[in-house]
Amino acid sequence: MFDSQMDLKDVINSNNYRVYSGECDSFFDHAPSPRIQWDSDFDLRVDFALGGTRMFSRNVDLRRTDASGKVQVRFAAYR
Secondary structure (H helix, E strand, C coil), X not given: XXXXXXXXXXXXXXXXXXXXXXXXXXXXXXXXXXXXXXXXCCEEEEEEECCCCCCCCCCEEECCECCCCCCEEEEEEEC
């Protein structure tokens, strides 16, 4: 959650509000990854693809709550 008085660009660029960070990839059906879905006002789901054909590891950073500690984030990784 963020203060609605804040400028949206500032929120987007702030590391405090970043809950997922990783290289772009795509799902098996070629849909873009990550896929973000709000399950409720305080539950966020992040589905992301891990390229099954990659020959090297990749860095993915995950945070289970937002900066306020009120939004719970659930992650699911797919090959």
